[in-house]
Amino acid sequence: MNDRPAEIVKFDNVGLRYGTDPEVLSNLSFTLYPGSFYFLTGASGAGKTSLLKLLYLAQRPSRGAIRMFGQDLITMPRERLPDLRRRLGVVFQNFRLVPHLTAFDNVALPLRLAGADEKRVVKAVSDMLDWVGLSHRAHAIPAAMSGGEQQRVAIARAVIARPKMLIADEPTGNVDPDMALKLLRLFEALNHRVGTTVVVATHDVHLLKKVPDSLIMRLNKGQLSDPTGALRYPPRPAMTTGGGA
Amino acid sequence: MNTPPLMPEAGEEETFADSRGKAAARLLPPTRFAGPIPWVIAILIALVVIAAAGGLALRNLATSAQADLSSAVTVQVIEANPDLRAIRGEAAVRVLTAIDGVQAVRLVPEAELAALLEPWLGAGAANGDVPIPALIDVEFTRSAGPDEIARIEAALAQTVPGARVDAQSDWLRPVFGALAALQWLALGLITLVALATAAAVWLAARNAFAGARDTVEIIHLLGATDRQISAVFLRTVLREAAFGALVGTALGAAAVWLLGQQFAALDSGMVGGGGLRLIDWLVIAAVPLAGVLIALLTARITIALALKAML
Numbered sequence: 001m002n003d004r005p006a007e008i009v010k011f012d013n014v015g016l017r018y019g020t021d022p023e024v025l026s027n028l029s030f031t032l033y034p035g036s037f038y039f040l041t042g043a044s045g046a047g048k049t050s051l052l053k054l055l056y057l058a059q060r061p062s063r064g065a066i067r068m069f070g071q072d073l074i075t076m077p078r079e080r081l082p083d084l085r086r087r088l089g090v091v092f093q094n095f096r097l098v099p100h101l102t103a104f105d106n107v108a109l110p111l112r113l114a115g116a117d118e119k120r121v122v123k124a125v126s127d128m129l130d131w132v133g134l135s136h137r138a139h140a141i142p143a144a145m146s147g148g149e150q151q152r153v154a155i156a157r158a159v160i161a162r163p164k165m166l167i168a169d170e171p172t173g174n175v176d177p178d179m180a181l182k183l184l185r186l187f188e189a190l191n192h193r194v195g196t197t198v199v200v201a202t203h204d205v206h207l208l209k210k211v212p213d214s215l216i217m218r219l220n221k222g223q224l225s226d227p228t229g230a231l232r233y234p235p236r237p238a239m240t241t242g243g244g245a
Numbered sequence: 246m247n248t249p250p251l252m253p254e255a256g257e258e259e260t261f262a263d264s265r266g267k268a269a270a271r272l273l274p275p276t277r278f279a280g281p282i283p284w285v286i287a288i289l290i291a292l293v294v295i296a297a298a299g300g301l302a303l304r305n306l307a308t309s310a311q312a313d314l315s316s317a318v319t320v321q322v323i324e325a326n327p328d329l330r331a332i333r334g335e336a337a338v339r340v341l342t343a344i345d346g347v348q349a350v351r352l353v354p355e356a357e358l359a360a361l362l363e364p365w366l367g368a369g370a371a372n373g374d375v376p377i378p379a380l381i382d383v384e385f386t387r388s389a390g391p392d393e394i395a396r397i398e399a400a401l402a403q404t405v406p407g408a409r410v411d412a413q414s415d416w417l418r419p420v421f422g423a424l425a426a427l428q429w430l431a432l433g434l435i436t437l438v439a440l441a442t443a444a445a446v447w448l449a450a451r452n453a454f455a456g457a458r459d460t461v462e463i464i465h466l467l468g469a470t471d472r473q474i475s476a477v478f479l480r481t482v483l484r485e486a487a488f489g490a491l492v493g494t495a496l497g498a499a500a501v502w503l504l505g506q507q508f509a510a511l512d513s514g515m516v517g518g519g520g521l522r523l524i525d526w527l528v529i530a531a532v533p534l535a536g537v538l539i540a541l542l543t544a545r546i547t548i549a550l551a552l553k554a555m556l
Contacts (some may be wrong), residue, residue: 058466060556079471086468096463113469157467192455 007031008068008165008197009055014064016050023062024050026223032165032199037191039208040201048201049093051219055199056090056167057081069164086114089163089196091171095154097142103129103153104138110161128156132186148175151233155183159190165197168179168189172207184210269348286489286497289442290536293435294497294529298504300431301525304389307424314413316348316387318397321409322379334379337405344400346385346393353380377407440537443543446482450547453478462555469550478548486540490533496531 009032016025025047032038042048053059054066059071066073068084076084089110097106104125113120128208129135132152142150151171158166166187172180188211202208206214218225322337324330334352341350358377366375385393394410401408408480454461461474504521 058556078553081556082468082470085466088468090466092463095461096466098460098463100460112469113464113467113473190493231470 043156091168093169283489287493291497527530
């Protein structure tokens with residue numbers, strides 16, 4: 001762990017606007033630390049998805065500075081961004097599964113992009129589909145799957161390459177409460193046992209209470225508040241709170 | 246819940262980042278150019294093949310004609326009195342034969358001259374009513390330049406007064422100029438068709454990219470490099486451009502062969518010099534390769550620009 005960065009992500013006075021519209025995110029300054037579990041909350045339109053886009057490198061900020069894995073994103077040439085993206089796992093709000101690929105091939109995508117040996121890919125993807133209960137749907141394309149099944153495929157795709165940081169945008173929005181809890185437990189397992197930093201965006205305040213060690217970032221009209229002190233201090237077991245909202 | 250069955254962790258600094266991903270071909274849907282594009286490429290390549298073959302044939306024709314004519318001169322003995330004209334013609338042949346570097350001298354028979362002129366002068370060309378100069382074809386062992394012509398004129402001046410010496414290539418100078426213009430026209434046509442090919446591929450690549458944009462964005466965000474994404478598109482471009490190039494080459498070559506047969510049937514000495522040689526066919530064979538290269542280069546630039554618009 002010695003050569004790991006002290007923080008995974010550091011935002012410094014970041015703002016984001018689309019075109020000439022007013023800023024949707026303003027003056028964001030915070031730090032995400034390795035191995036922590038963060039909830040990002042806020043009403044619809046508060047800017048959660050925009051902040052996540054900055055985190056999963058779909059967008060550059062309009063102003064400010066961002067460091068990720070110890071590297072300056074503002075000055076980084078775009079040719080080096082795939083390297084960083086491969087350290088992230090992303091569950092998109094509407095899953096964004098590749099429509100022409102089967103569940104198996106969708107889950108295999110990150111590994112194949114990384115050039116993993118195909119035998120290892122087959123083994124890992126089979127195990128992962130088994131783990132999310134979709135072995136019997138391995139050859140189904142997204143259009144033939146239910147919303148919950150697509151959700152699980154999206155999550156399996158996000159975690160299979162053992163990301164350093166998992167970013168999930170409303171990951172429980174399309175599943176029943178039991179499945180939502182099961183998915184949260186999956187994120188917790190990744191966080192606790194693998195050390196993955198987890199950022200989950202949700203507007204479901206009840207969900208926050210389900211993960212005891214989580215830290216909460218609240219967005220309101222593009223500005224962050226910090227009810228658990230997550231943005232001010234490195235997380236410590238003694239200070240972490242669950243359901244602090 | 247148990248720990249998910251993840252891939253074994255890569256080395257701390259490894260994270261698969263440097264791998265190019267051999268399975269990239271499966272990442273994108275089987276993208277296809279808009280339906281007619283391979284056929285458009287085929288037509289354009291066929292036009293280039295025909296234009297290139299035409300240009301090469303014209304070059305060969307001009308080169309062959311110039312080679313044939315550059316060593317030949319024509320001596321006209323202009324004399325109204327037919328007897329005196331015949332005597333002076335014989336004398337001119339003797340003088341010309343003695344000149345160093347002359348390979349062959351031929352006094353064109355009067356009957357042959359009359360036959361040549363008969364379409365224009367009618368029967369009067371043969372009955373002697375119209376005085377026709379005696380013509381002597383002289384062939385040198387080397388190119389007959391102004392020095393040789395001056396030498397012939399000097400040698401004939403005393404023996405055959407009124408003899409006129411012309412380099413045969415001078416007569417065809419306007420024809421050579423026209424042939425050169427046609428060659429430039431062929432080159433211009435080839436350039437325009439190459440640009441049209443690039444434009445067609447550019448449009449097709451843009452459409453193919455737009456059709457797969459959602460998938461490209463997802464894969465891009467999952468860590469695909471520009472190189473991986475481009476490779477998939479370029480594989481499609483290569484396949485379809487190669488198909489179009491092969492069909493176009495076959496069509497063009499067939500047209501060239503048919504035209505060659507038609508011109509060969511003319512049995513004309515000058516046209517006979519306009520055939521295609523092995524080196525010419527090799528140049529024509531390079532046309533589809535160049536077409537595929539242009540298509541690949543254009544598609545590569547188009548896709549690279551489209552990807553650059555994404556972060």
